[in-house]
Amino acid sequence: MTAEAFDKLAVLGIGLLGSSxxxxxxxxxxAETVALWxxxxxxxxxxxxxxxxxxxxxxxxxxxxxxxxxxxxxVGVLGEVTQQVAGTLKPGVILTDVGSVKATAARDMAAHCxxxxxxxxxxxxxxxxxxxxxxxxxxxxxxAWNILTPLKESDEAYSEATxxxxxxxxxxxxxxxxMDPVRHDRVLAITSHLPHLIxxxxxxTAYDMESVEQxxxxxxxxGGFRDFTRIAASDPVMWRDVFLNNKxxxxxxxxxxxxxxxxxxxxxxxxxxxxxMKEFTRARGIREAIIDxxxxxxxxxxxxxxxxxxxxx
Amino acid sequence: MTAEAFDKLAVLGIGLLGSSxxxxxxxxxxAETVALWxxxxxxxxxxxxxxxxxxxxxxxxxxxxxxxxxxxxxVGVLGEVTQQVAGTLKPGVILTDVGSVKATAARDMAAHCxxxxxxxxxxxxxxxxxxxxxxxxxxxxxxAWNILTPLKESDEAYSEATxxxxxxxxxxxxxxxxMDPVRHDRVLAITSHLPHLIxxxxxxTAYDMESVEQxxxxxxxxGGFRDFTRIAASDPVMWRDVFLNNKxxxxxxxxxxxxxxxxxxxxxxxxxxxxxMKEFTRARGIREAIIDxxxxxxxxxxxxxxxxxxxxx
Numbered sequence: 244m245t246a247e248a249f250d251k252l253a254v255l256g257i258g259l260l261g262s263s264x265x266x267x268x269x270x271x272x273x274a275e276t277v278a279l280w281x282x283x284x285x286x287x288x289x290x291x292x293x294x295x296x297x298x299x300x301x302x303x304x305x306x307x308x309x310x311x312x313x314x315x316x317x318v319g320v321l322g323e324v325t326q327q328v329a330g331t332l333k334p335g336v337i338l339t340d341v342g343s344v345k346a347t348a349a350r351d352m353a354a355h356c357x358x359x360x361x362x363x364x365x366x367x368x369x370x371x372x373x374x375x376x377x378x379x380x381x382x383x384x385x386x387a388w389n390i391l392t393p394l395k396e397s398d399e400a401y402s403e404a405t406x407x408x409x410x411x412x413x414x415x416x417x418x419x420x421x422m423d424p425v426r427h428d429r430v431l432a433i434t435s436h437l438p439h440l441i442x443x444x445x446x447x448t449a450y451d452m453e454s455v456e457q458x459x460x461x462x463x464x465x466g467g468f469r470d471f472t473r474i475a476a477s478d479p480v481m482w483r484d485v486f487l488n489n490k491x492x493x494x495x496x497x498x499x500x501x502x503x504x505x506x507x508x509x510x511x512x513x514x515x516x517x518x519x520m521k522e523f524t525r526a527r528g529i530r531e532a533i534i535d536x537x538x539x540x541x542x543x544x545x546x547x548x549x550x551x552x553x554x555x556x
Numbered sequence: 557m558t559a560e561a562f563d564k565l566a567v568l569g570i571g572l573l574g575s576s577x578x579x580x581x582x583x584x585x586x587a588e589t590v591a592l593w594x595x596x597x598x599x600x601x602x603x604x605x606x607x608x609x610x611x612x613x614x615x616x617x618x619x620x621x622x623x624x625x626x627x628x629x630x631v632g633v634l635g636e637v638t639q640q641v642a643g644t645l646k647p648g649v650i651l652t653d654v655g656s657v658k659a660t661a662a663r664d665m666a667a668h669c670x671x672x673x674x675x676x677x678x679x680x681x682x683x684x685x686x687x688x689x690x691x692x693x694x695x696x697x698x699x700a701w702n703i704l705t706p707l708k709e710s711d712e713a714y715s716e717a718t719x720x721x722x723x724x725x726x727x728x729x730x731x732x733x734x735m736d737p738v739r740h741d742r743v744l745a746i747t748s749h750l751p752h753l754i755x756x757x758x759x760x761t762a763y764d765m766e767s768v769e770q771x772x773x774x775x776x777x778x779g780g781f782r783d784f785t786r787i788a789a790s791d792p793v794m795w796r797d798v799f800l801n802n803k804x805x806x807x808x809x810x811x812x813x814x815x816x817x818x819x820x821x822x823x824x825x826x827x828x829x830x831x832x833m834k835e836f837t838r839a840r841g842i843r844e845a846i847i848d849x850x851x852x853x854x855x856x857x858x859x860x861x862x863x864x865x866x867x868x869x
Contacts, residue, residue, distance in 0.1 A: 372843075388775065388776060388778070433761070433773060434773055434776045435781065437758065438781050443836050445813060446839040446843075447835050447839060448813045449747075449842065450839075450841075451816070452809070452812070455743050455746055457845070460743070460746060461842065461845045461849055462849065463681055463701060464846050466744060466749075467747065467749075467755070468748065469846055470751070470783050472839070472842050472843040474780055475836075476843040479832075479836035479840070482836055483833050483836060486824045486832055490827075493824060494824060494825060496765070497821055501817065503760050503764070504753075504810075505814075508807065508814075510799075511807060512803065514803075516796050519796040519799055520792050520796050522756060522760050523756050523795055523796060524792045526763075526785070527789050529759050529785050529788075530759075530785040530788065532770070536775065
């Protein structure tokens with residue numbers, strides 16, 4: 244055991260999150276060495292160019308000898324990647340992930356996780372709209388929340404492993420919280436998944452307007468639309484997997500959203516200014532709470548942490 | 557006639573836009589003097605404290621002797637304010653506004669505008685989520701588009717007046733374009749009005765979730781939700797008036813949005829990943845066009861110009 248939380252960290256999936264973890268460990272510590280692997284040879288080649296870490300040809304080589312493995316792939320392949328490296332995982336090592344959905348992630352990884360391996364799913368709420376191994380940067384996790392969803396059946400060794408993993412993330416600058424995975428998925432459905440779905444949808448609607456030209460949409464996008472395009476630039480594979488894997492919570496949240504929107508639509512149609520005023524005014528309350536909590540800083544606004552990818556490519 | 561576009565500029569309504577115009581004229585020129593008035597005595601008192609300009613007790617006093625009057629009130633009272641100062645408006649002066657809706661704005665102002673006054677409606681696509689006389693700043697219009705919607709019946713004097721007004725806005729750093737008011741309202745319905753309605757609505761939906769606590773929404777808002785709260789912090793009075801005055805275009809756009817959203821909802825329910833991928837991927841195209849057009853700069857991202865108020869309070 245060294246002064247760092249881990250001797251060797253393995254990162255599987257070298258997108259924004261994977262490459263940011265590599266940069267962050269070099270900058271702030273947390274592991275003596277880092278080995279990375281990605282399913283795409285192109286991504287591995289690019290990663291080897293920009294990251295000052297070992298990039299291996301196989302997942303097994305990255306995992307060999309590691310005491311912590313972080314899966315940074317789209318959530319749809321977490322089970323598959325776990326199965327791929329299961330034979331290389333030694334009892335006592337920590338297996339975690341950065342997926343934006345936690346209930347199915349925990350289930351899929353657990354299905355292939357050997358006995359004695361400490362499976363501790365996690366989700367750093369940090370990202371930008373960029374993807375790929377070139378998009379990572381060391382300070383991505385500074386001040387960001389990281390939600391760990393430890394399994395219920397825990398013994399002393401598991402608790403100790405959870406503490407180590409928490410220490411690792413704190414070393415990278417994150418604030419760490421534990422939560423039940425189903426609760427995580429409900430909270431993120433409203434704070435992240437629905438906002439992304441809405442952003443994708445409004446950009447899609449703009450594409451199909453016959454009465455407005457594309458050039459006009461682009462030119463006059465400063466009126467609010469542009470912020471949605473930034474969110475909608477996030478990695479499509481990652482987000483497809485999020486929606487397929489958090490179906491129930493997203494559909495429930497989306498149902499409420501559509502009901503509320505129908506009420507606003509009706510108020511507009513019937514010229515009901517009082518209803519519009521009431522809804523628009525109370526929206527300010529949550530904004531003030533976010534500012535009061537110090538969660539909307541200039542740094543955070545600067546396109547840095549306002550969306551939530553844990554993307555592979 | 558001086559070297560500036562106008563001898564005396566009158567600004568009625570001292571919110572974000574009105575106070576920013578005052579700051580901008582002091583910084584970049586455009587008028588020899590500026591007089592401001594607001595219907596609220598409280599706003600007038602605060603404006604007199606923070607702005608280095610004359611703040612008058614009556615609208616008539618601000619307008620007296622002015623060769624350009626800019627109405628910076630919510631669009632719902634543009635007609636009323638025009639009526640109030642109609643008797644003070646001399647032939648040859650320019651009457652314009654900054655309202656986010658142009659067809660009803662032009663109609664309401666025209667109904668009370670004396671003969672010989674050059675009515676040239678306008679809409680600078682610039683703003684922040686802040687409101688009130690303290691929120692203005694000189695560089696708000698730098699690089700922002702300003703859409704003027706000149707009337708169809710134009711003579712030489714009117715054309716000359718339009719050129720002067722364009723020169724004024726360029727002096728403040730804006731890029732100026734002319735457009736038909738109905739077309740303006742259609743374009744802005746998708747690039748600004750719908751995004752704001754959606755942002756208000758999602759914050760409203762979050763308020764009413766029984767299964768998720770307010771504190772959790774605030775704490776984990778970095779996943780995308782926070783950007784929506786910023787847009788939804790915009791002035792409720794201004795936005796109520798926008799929706800009441802651009803009903804047809806907003807309802808048409810909203811209908812398309814809801815149809816598209818229903819298709820995404822169905823894809824999520826039936827696990828149709830291909831449809832999700834297709835929609836999410838094409839959303840990147842518009843984003844790239846915006847970046848290519850140089851319309852998403854760090855400066856613009858910094859909470860400065862991404863929403864679109866022309867607010868009174």
